[in-house]
Every structure is written in structure tokens, then in C-alpha cells.
Amino acid sequence: MSVIELDRGQTVAAEQQSPRLSFFRTLRFRLVLSVALVHAVLMGAFVWSAVNKQSEAIRAELHNRAHSLITLMAVASTNALLAEDLGSLAEVTERVKQQPDVTEGAIVDVRGDVLASTDPHQVGHRLPAPPDGVVVHRRNRLRLHEQIRVAGQRVGTVFLEMSTRHLKSELAATRNEGLLFILLALVVGSVAAWVLSVLITRNLYTLMAAVRKIGGGNLGVRVELQARDEVGLLGGAFNAMAESLQRISEQVRSEHEKRTDAERLACVGELSASIAHEIRNPLSAVINSVKLLDRANLPVSDRAQAIAILNTESLRLQRILNDFLDFARIRESRLLEDDVCALIEEVASLIRQNPQAAAVRVEVECDACPCRARHDPDHLRQVLWNLMLNAVQAMPEGGNLHVRVERAGRIVRISIADNGCGIPDHLLDKIVRPFVTGRKHGTGLGLSIAQRILMQHGTSLSIVSHVNVGTEISFDLEAV
Ligand SMILES: Nc1ncnc2c1ncn2[C@@H]1O[C@H](COP(=O)(O)OP(=O)(O)OP(=O)(O)O)[C@@H](O)[C@H]1O
Ligand SMILES: [Mg+2]
Structure with a gap:
């Protein structure tokens, strides 16, 4: 059986990994259905034509037999009819009666009186004149008559009736045989299609399980397919792809580690330099x-x-x-699902009481309060404080500080806007780095603390600023 070898030494059966598909949408069902349909149509057409031909042959054989028999009957009874030898005529009808499928046979004279018959009760009775034509089909019966002529003169008529029951049962048997043949072909074809589909899809399921493993990050997965066909080639291509993915991923990982180490060292150097400078x-x-x-x-x-x-x-x-x-020492954020509007109002009122904000008008606008979002309240309070204090410090002569909370689908956006001095362009790119400050007595840690906290919330600061126009700093939280 095809298996998947995992790099952790596990072996997982491919079928266990297959997703739940509706049976009618599976390749197996479609393959079996198409083979069954093709079989049914082709075999049906073939058997139908064979049965028709055979029934024609059986019918023709019965007709021939009936015609031969009635001709023999006419020939055998001509002399006896002329001689009015009733004994010989009775002998003829007796012999006719012994033939298979014969239900009735009669010899009548020129007036229509029955001279001899397979049914003795009919002798002496007058039969109605025969209809035009030679062969008459009645229910399960084939009725024929033939005139006996001597020197152009009609001297009598012979009647023969044969049962078609035997013919019909033979036809039914042929039809049933044909149906059985169709059924057999259907079953054999479907089983063969099923086996074929199992062989193909088993390998596909193995590949699918391996692809899922790769998608899950396990690049050590390889497939071992027994197939030597296109699916086998696909398995080989898959292994080559996994091999190359694994190699590239290892290169990327090692590059990343090198870069992270370099960045860490650079960061330590930068921080040390900043602290030393400060x-x-x-x-x-x-x-x-x-x-x-x-x-x-x-x-x-x-x-x-x-x-x-x-x-x-x-x-x-x-x-x-x-x-x-x-x-x-910023601790890990402990995210709760709570209202953020109340928290914003709380920080805004603290800011209003700050002497630096004496000439600043602080406004809070909330779309739909309460507005619940995932956040760590202590951390969010610190972020809001740092941002609002920065805005106030950017407006020493006074101005407007506008805090806005809006909900957009699964997001709550909080923005803090002011019409203060703005951030100089040369600082904008690096403003969230530690110890980057534009103020004489600033430490340059407020924004970097806010950024670190927000990263723990899975988000970050977005800053738009124009010198002497104002600044808007915003971030998103996950709404609940
Ligand atoms: N709303 C704002 N308007 C104008 N400049 C701003 C604004 N917010 C931040 N800045 C600029 O970004 C710099 C960095 O801000 P940050 O809060 O990180 O440090 P700081 O305010 O200088 O010092 P502290 O560590 O005390 O907060 C500020 O010095 C200021 O120049
Ligand atoms: Mg600050």
C-alpha cells in the first residue's frame, strides 16, 4: 500500500488523510458511472439487434414449417378428396395432428363441409368461407388455408392452425438471455472500473495527503507510489518539488537567522549608543x-x-x-474582550487635567459606543496616553486634539489627530525607533513603547504627518 514517510519518523496511511467528499462527486463514482453507461448503451444496442434478428429467424422458420405442412396436407388429400375417401382424409389429419405446434387441421369439400378434422366434432359441419389471403394471425395462433385444385377446378380446401406459444416463449428466452448478458457486462464492467478507479485514486489520495502535509509546513514529506504511469511521474515530480522546497526553506531559514543575529547586534549597538548619548x-x-x-x-x-x-x-x-x-520590561499583553470607548474617555479626561493641555481642546468621537475589541486595558491605556501626550506636546500654543473610534466590520480603528507642529520629514521614517526624539527634553521612547504593545495586539501604528499642519496616528484592534 502507498504510504507517506514523514521526516519525524511517522508513517501515515494515505486513506486516513483524505478529505470528506460527497460520494457522487468522487472520481470513483464518475468512472464507474461512465463505464456502466457506455456498457449499457453499447450492449443494449447490440443485444437488441441480435434479439430482433433471432426473432425474425424463428418467426420465418415457423411460417416455412406451416407452409410446407399445409402443402403436404393438400397434396396428400387431393386423391382421397376426389374419391371421397373419408378414411384416408382422416388419416391425413391424424398425421398432421402429431406434428409439433399444430392445434387444428381440417379438410373441407368445395361446399365448405368438413370431411376430416383433427377435432372429430367438426366433421360434417360447414365452415365459413376462408378470408382472402393465406396467413391469418389470431391470438397465439397462426391460421392458413390452401385450395386444392384439379385441372383448374377447386375441389376443396385444407385448413391448418398452428400455435405460436412455443415461438413466443423462445423469443422471451432469447430476450431474457440478452438482458442477462447486458446485466453481466454491466457488473463486470463496473467492477473493473471500480478496481481501476481505486488503483488511480489511492495514489491521488496519497499525493493529496502529502500536499496537505507540505501545506502544514512539514517539508520532509515524500511519497512512494507503486504506479509506473502518469500518476507515478506526478509522484516523482512531487518529490522533486518537495526536495527543492525543503532546500530553499533551509536556505531562507539560515539567511533569516544570520540576518536576525546581525539585526539584534545592530539593535544592541544602536540602543547602547542611544543610551550613552542620552x-x-x-x-x-x-x-x-x-x-x-x-x-x-x-x-x-x-x-x-x-x-x-x-x-x-x-x-x-x-x-x-x-x-x-x-x-x-514590557510584559506580555493579556487580551480581553471589552469596551474601548470608556477607556478612551478615561485617558482623555486625564489629559484634559494635564497642565500642558490647558490650551488644548480634547474631543472624543465614538461611532457606536460601547465598542468592544480585543485588548489589554493597561497596555491600551499606556498607548493612548503616550499618543495623546505627544499630540498635546506638539501644540504648546494650544489647538485641537481629536480622538475618533470607528468600527468597520471585524475592525475597530482608533485615531488621534492634532493640528500641532507635525513630525519633521527626516524623522518620520524612524520615529517609532527607541530614543528617536524631536523634543529637547524627550526620551524618544513613547512611540516605540506604543508600537511594541500594539505588535502584541497583532497591529501597528500608522502615522500621517505634515509639518505645521498636524499629525494623525491610528491603529486597528480586532472587533468582537
Ligand atoms: N503628535 C505629534 N505631533 C508632532 N510630533 C510628534 C507627535 N508625536 C510624536 N512626535 C514626534 O515624535 C518624537 C518621538 O515621540 P516619542 O513619544 O517616541 O518620544 P518623546 O515624546 O520625544 O519622548 P517620551 O519618551 O517622553 O515620550 C517626538 O519627540 C516628536 O518629535
Ligand atoms: Mg512622547
């Missing part, structure tokens, strides 16, 4: 202030200024490190 200035300020404080004769005003710098810069250092730790 902390270098405050750290230098701290070092200089400490050096200053170390001087014995430092004036009081300078000492106070140095302490103030030390205070501010160490706090800045702490904030940078805290932000970085927050960024590095």
Missing part, C-alpha cells in the same frame, strides 16, 4: 558639578547653582533609566 550630557553635568563642589573656596552662590544642576541632572538620569527599564 546619559552623556547629564552625566558630564553631574561630574562637573561634583568637581565644582569639591573646591574649598567655592562661593555660596556657585555652590547653590552646582547643587541645583546636580539635582536636575540626576533626576534626568533617573528618568532616562526608568523609561528605558519600562521599555525593556
Whole structure:
């Protein structure tokens, strides 16, 4: 039996992998049906013509026999009729009676009186004048008559009636034999078609199971088909394709690993450089202030200024490190199915209370509240806060902050738009990277934290911004 060898050492029977198809749509059914139909039509036509020919032959044979018999009867009774020898005439009808299929035979004189008959009761009776023509078919009977003439003068008539029952039963037997033959051909043809279809489709099912395995990611699948026909060639082509797919996939995987390693290293380098860059200035300020404080004769005003710098810069250092730790320690999102409108309203009202938003008009527009979507509420709150705070910080002179929630089929789209300063073009491509900032005191982690969280929700930020016009940042969630 054909089997599929899997790279994990399993062996799976091909038939077990076949999908559920309606029987009438299977190749097996169609093949058997077409063979059966062809057989039925061809054999039917052949048998029909054979039966017709045979019935014609049987009918003709009966007619010939009847004609021969009646001619013999006429010849045998001519002299006896002239001599009015009733004994000889009775002998003739007696001999006729012994012939197969004869039901009646009679000899009548020129007046129509029965002189001899196979039925003794008819002797002496007058028979009606015979109809025109020679052969008359009655129900299951064949009736003939022949005039006996001597020197052109009619001297009498002989009647003969033969049963066609035997003929009909012979015809019926021939027909039944033909039908049996059709049935037999039908059964044999269907069985042969079935066996053929099983042989073909078994290999197809094996191939189908293997294709499914490949589709499922198991590229180590190979088929072993016994067939040496086109299906066998297909199996060979399939194996070659699987081989090549596996080779390419391994190359891609190794390339990907190499690239991921390189990207990881680059990322670590970039992050280290960014952190170093971020902390270098405050750290230098701290070092200089400490050096200053170390001087014995430092004036009081300078000492106070140095302490103030030390205070501010160490706090800045702490904030940078805290932000970085927050960024590095984002936990896995725990997705719930809940309303997002209430959460947005909650963050919007917190933003309104923020002193930086004193001159900003914050509006929330929700298509159909409540609007349920899959999300982690704490994470989504942080994303919304980061985005809305950025928008507020982009409008130091005031402006409009518009948050919109719309549902489109299986998606809930949340967008945050402002008419602030916009993002400079040179920053737009890399704005979601960590430590990329356009603000003097910004850390550049707000958008990258938001992006990382959204990736855990299976989505990402989409940013449209024009300098001095405004910015719109949006993302999608899965609606429920
Ligand atoms: N709505 C906005 N309008 C204009 N510029 C924006 C907007 N949102 C973000 N930006 C720009 O993107 C930069 C990066 O933003 P991000 O939130 O990542 O960092 P940040 O705000 O600079 O610092 P923080 O880590 O404190 O959030 C911002 O400095 C700002 O220049
Ligand atoms: Mg920010």
C-alpha cells in the first residue's frame, strides 16, 4: 500500500488523510458511472439487434414449417378428396395432428363441409368461407388455408392452425438471455472500473495527503507510489518539488537567522549608543558639578547653582533609566474582550487635567459606543496616553486634539489627530525607533513603547504627518 514517510519518523496511511467528499462527486463514482453507461448503451444496442434478428429467424422458420405442412396436407388429400375417401382424409389429419405446434387441421369439400378434422366434432359441419389471403394471425395462433385444385377446378380446401406459444416463449428466452448478458457486462464492467478507479485514486489520495502535509509546513514529506504511469511521474515530480522546497526553506531559514543575529547586534549597538548619548550630557553635568563642589573656596552662590544642576541632572538620569527599564520590561499583553470607548474617555479626561493641555481642546468621537475589541486595558491605556501626550506636546500654543473610534466590520480603528507642529520629514521614517526624539527634553521612547504593545495586539501604528499642519496616528484592534 502507498504510504507517506514523514521526516519525524511517522508513517501515515494515505486513506486516513483524505478529505470528506460527497460520494457522487468522487472520481470513483464518475468512472464507474461512465463505464456502466457506455456498457449499457453499447450492449443494449447490440443485444437488441441480435434479439430482433433471432426473432425474425424463428418467426420465418415457423411460417416455412406451416407452409410446407399445409402443402403436404393438400397434396396428400387431393386423391382421397376426389374419391371421397373419408378414411384416408382422416388419416391425413391424424398425421398432421402429431406434428409439433399444430392445434387444428381440417379438410373441407368445395361446399365448405368438413370431411376430416383433427377435432372429430367438426366433421360434417360447414365452415365459413376462408378470408382472402393465406396467413391469418389470431391470438397465439397462426391460421392458413390452401385450395386444392384439379385441372383448374377447386375441389376443396385444407385448413391448418398452428400455435405460436412455443415461438413466443423462445423469443422471451432469447430476450431474457440478452438482458442477462447486458446485466453481466454491466457488473463486470463496473467492477473493473471500480478496481481501476481505486488503483488511480489511492495514489491521488496519497499525493493529496502529502500536499496537505507540505501545506502544514512539514517539508520532509515524500511519497512512494507503486504506479509506473502518469500518476507515478506526478509522484516523482512531487518529490522533486518537495526536495527543492525543503532546500530553499533551509536556505531562507539560515539567511533569516544570520540576518536576525546581525539585526539584534545592530539593535544592541544602536540602543547602547542611544543610551550613552542620552546619559552623556547629564552625566558630564553631574561630574562637573561634583568637581565644582569639591573646591574649598567655592562661593555660596556657585555652590547653590552646582547643587541645583546636580539635582536636575540626576533626576534626568533617573528618568532616562526608568523609561528605558519600562521599555525593556514590557510584559506580555493579556487580551480581553471589552469596551474601548470608556477607556478612551478615561485617558482623555486625564489629559484634559494635564497642565500642558490647558490650551488644548480634547474631543472624543465614538461611532457606536460601547465598542468592544480585543485588548489589554493597561497596555491600551499606556498607548493612548503616550499618543495623546505627544499630540498635546506638539501644540504648546494650544489647538485641537481629536480622538475618533470607528468600527468597520471585524475592525475597530482608533485615531488621534492634532493640528500641532507635525513630525519633521527626516524623522518620520524612524520615529517609532527607541530614543528617536524631536523634543529637547524627550526620551524618544513613547512611540516605540506604543508600537511594541500594539505588535502584541497583532497591529501597528500608522502615522500621517505634515509639518505645521498636524499629525494623525491610528491603529486597528480586532472587533468582537
Ligand atoms: N503628535 C505629534 N505631533 C508632532 N510630533 C510628534 C507627535 N508625536 C510624536 N512626535 C514626534 O515624535 C518624537 C518621538 O515621540 P516619542 O513619544 O517616541 O518620544 P518623546 O515624546 O520625544 O519622548 P517620551 O519618551 O517622553 O515620550 C517626538 O519627540 C516628536 O518629535
Ligand atoms: Mg512622547
